[in-house]
Amino acid sequence: MMGKVLRIEKTSIYDGEGMRTVVFLLGCPLQCKWCSTPESQNSACQNLYGKEMSAEEIVDEVSKDEIFFFHSNGGLTLSGGEILQQPDFCMEILKECRYRGISTAIETSFYGKYDYIQSLLPFLDELYLDIKVMDRKKHKSYTGVYNDLILDNILKLQKESWHGNIHIRIPCIPTVNMDEENIKDTALFCKDIPGLVDIELLPYHRLGLETYRKLNLEYALKDIKAPDAEELKTVAALLRKILPQTTIKIKGELYHP
């Protein structure tokens, strides 16, 4: 089975446990204004980037790193774009990794049919989910879609007998989602997530700016600066207040009050 791949990154330490080989898939139905891979949002741009690969080619490439996985408890992470755009392709990759004994994780916005999500769960160890903005209208204005489907999909996990780990990630973007109301709403929502291992804050960055320039796309958040350490700690403290038992991380590091 063939799929659209943006790139493969080796020895990442930010996309799951241990050292990961991260396979970025092309295509995303969202249009987040802060997106660092705008080439994923636009099908015309997708032709300029990435390539078609078979699931077998990908798993063969990932398998080359097994020695790193063994020593670090690492494995494969499928990321995007939005991986739920290519559910059958993802399943082939995850299934084959499982067969070869490679640990599996996905990073997803969870914006996709729940059937697709259900079909991936049996082959999955770790699930990394973004919660961007809780207010549905604000979510639509910053990402192009309402968040109802995403939140519904997360709550549906309560009915699954899947025993993998769930990690919530919040991209922290000043003036967009770091206000007290949004963080409180996010924390209260997270209370009901089964198997939640931790919540991680990911500071906004501008690493995709060069791609916007190359593609002649307008970058909507040009006046927003990355949050500083104190701002991130304020968000972490608020989460901790509402979720005292939950591990909070700031870009991979444990938050200590």
Ligand code: SF4
């Ligand atoms: S979900 Fe991720 S890949 Fe898709 S537009 Fe948003 S930031 Fe970009």
